[in-house]
Amino acid sequence: MENNGYEKRDIPVKPLVIGGISFILIVAVTLFLLFEYYVRVMDNSVYDFKLSKRSKKLIELRESEKETLSSYKIIDEENGVYQIPIERSKELLINEASK
Secondary structure, eight states, X not given: OXXXXXXXXXXXXXHHHHHHHHHHHHHXXXXXXXXXXXXXXXXXXXXXXXXXOOOHHHHHHHHXXXXXXXXXXXXXXXXXXXXXXXXXXXXXXXXXXXX
16 A cells, blocks of 8 residues: 555444444533522522521511510400400310310
8 A cells, every 4th residue: 555644444433423422422421410509409409508598587576576476464454354365275175165
């Protein structure tokens, strides 16, 4: 064979196309999986961050509810309206219903 300084054969197209398509598929799947992982991590971190913060209004509301549900108070003395703790009211209702 005579050497003229260049190749006389064509490149193998079929293996090159298969390799190129395989590479593109692997990159696409990897990018998709990374995106899904990123979305999950971001959702979890945002969710945890929002749950970790309690608003002052919510804390004040819970304290007010707790005090209201567990204290005695005169609402209207003339009409005989009184506030009693909810646990005591449940006991009274159960005792009344069982009689």
